[in-house]
Amino acid sequence: MRAKIVLLGLAGIAVLCSTGCGDQPKPAASPAQPATAAKSQGVKPVDETHRLPKQNLVESKVVDRELMGKAFMPGGTLAHYKKGKLEYDVFLAHMVDANAAVFALPDWRKALTDARLVPSFGGYFGLDGDRPVFVFSKGSWLAGVAGLPQKDADAIAREVAARLD
Numbered sequence: 001m002r003a004k005i006v007l008l009g010l011a012g013i014a015v016l017c018s019t020g021c022g023d024q025p026k027p028a029a030s031p032a033q034p035a036t037a038a039k040s041q042g043v044k045p046v047d048e049t050h051r052l053p054k055q056n057l058v059e060s061k062v063v064d065r066e067l068m069g070k071a072f073m074p075g076g077t078l079a080h081y082k083k084g085k086l087e088y089d090v091f092l093a094h095m096v097d098a099n100a101a102v103f104a105l106p107d108w109r110k111a112l113t114d115a116r117l118v119p120s121f122g123g124y125f126g127l128d129g130d131r132p133v134f135v136f137s138k139g140s141w142l143a144g145v146a147g148l149p150q151k152d153a154d155a156i157a158r159e160v161a162a163r164l165d
Helices: 001-018 034-040 096-113 148-160
Strands: 058-066 075-085 084-096 113-118 121-130 131-138 142-147
Touching: 001 096, 084 148, 096 113, 096 121, 096 131, 121 148, 131 148, 142 148
Parallel strands: none
Antiparallel strands: 058 075, 075 084, 084 142, 113 121, 121 131, 131 142
16 A cells, blocks of 8 residues: 555656646856857847947948958948048947857957957957957947057047947
């Protein structure tokens, strides 16, 4: 009799587990996945030109993926500026969340030659080939200025950062 009760109890537990335990929750995306996940889902970036400075703007375009030619970057907005003989670019990528933006910065650090941390901004300045690049994150945004010396790039970056929510 006692054995029957134990068996019935075990059978009841098995039935409860098989009916009460639906699909297992999906594991959370790792911090390195959000930009890649957005690319794989075919999410087209939005034109964010309105968030960029208008002075000296020549043109802007939306890049579907690999912004600035970097495989680790999702798509975003790329704007070209010209002031006299000086030409430079500003880029914006709206990441999945703030973590994705922050976790993309080490990829930039590795991609840049002589990358150095700019503590006041929490970004990196270095060379992409022979072109200077300053890259930073703000909230869920990853942004940068390419083609200017650090002092000038910092000033433009501050103006861009002020326009990001």
